[in-house]
Amino acid sequence: MSRFPRWVYEHGSEPDPRFSLANERTFLAWSRTALALIAAGVALEALAMPLEPALRAVAAALLLVLGAVLPLLSWWDWGRAERAMRVGAPLPSSHVRLPLAVGTSLVSVLVLLGLLLR
Amino acid sequence: MSGDLFDAGLQPERTRLAWRRTTLTLLVGAVASTRLLAPLLGGWALLVGSAGVVASLLLWRGATRRGRAVDRALEAGRPLPSPAPALLGVAVATVVAGVVGALVVVGGVTLL
Numbered sequence: 735m736s737r738f739p740r741w742v743y744e745h746g747s748e749p750d751p752r753f754s755l756a757n758e759r760t761f762l763a764w765s766r767t768a769l770a771l772i773a774a775g776v777a778l779e780a781l782a783m784p785l786e787p788a789l790r791a792v793a794a795a796l797l798l799v800l801g802a803v804l805p806l807l808s809w810w811d812w813g814r815a816e817r818a819m820r821v822g823a824p825l826p827s828s829h830v831r832l833p834l835a836v837g838t839s840l841v842s843v844l845v846l847l848g849l850l851l852r
Numbered sequence: 853m854s855g856d857l858f859d860a861g862l863q864p865e866r867t868r869l870a871w872r873r874t875t876l877t878l879l880v881g882a883v884a885s886t887r888l889l890a891p892l893l894g895g896w897a898l899l900v901g902s903a904g905v906v907a908s909l910l911l912w913r914g915a916t917r918r919g920r921a922v923d924r925a926l927e928a929g930r931p932l933p934s935p936a937p938a939l940l941g942v943a944v945a946t947v948v949a950g951v952v953g954a955l956v957v958v959g960g961v962t963l964l
Contacts, residue, residue, distance in 0.1 A: 737934035802950030
């Protein structure tokens with residue numbers, strides 16, 4: 735059987751379907767997170783939040799970049815996790831968490847500075 | 853037999869709901885993008901927004917069909933169909949949402 739993508743399904747055997755479904759839900763949760771980040775980036779500018787303009791622009795850009803990149807990272811995470819479950823290997827560490835944590839912390843700092851330097 | 857290994861009523865149901873949450877979020881975003889793109893694109897914003905709505909509805913429909921396929925596979929003890937095409941659809945839609953968002957921001961759209 736050749737399910738897409740092959741780099742996932744050509745290895746190993748069927749895991750417990752509960753784990754596959756959980757993996758699927760994880761990807762969808764990250765996608766919703768990405769959409770929320772994009773919405774936040776748009777809101778900062780479109781609602782003209784009262785922040786120092788340059789810092790606000792950088793924060794918005796960072797949110798949008800995070801939101802656009804997150805689906806790609808979580809797609810990769812999904813595939814690696816599914817493959818690991820198929821071959822009985824430990825789940826690989828997520829590529830999403832560090833960029834997301836660093837990015838959102840950075841946005842918070844920019845917004846705080848933007849509020850203080852209005 | 854299908855009831856033994858897993859609680860069939862919970863995992864697939866939760867997955868269906870996760871799909872609904874996600875496609876609904878995309879749908880709302882597509883509708884909102886019409887309003888946000890209007891100052892930049894004029895009447896074309898309606899076209900872009902409608903395309904987004906159609907894409908979201910297609911993803912919704914794909915998710916519903918996949919939910920049924922998962923149920924059938926679980927009942928028959930067959931391997932689950934790959935979610936990857938549908939997940940890829942969501943990934944592409946999200947990236948497009950990011951591009952639209954960038955357009956709105958770069959275009960200097962303000963709603964106030």
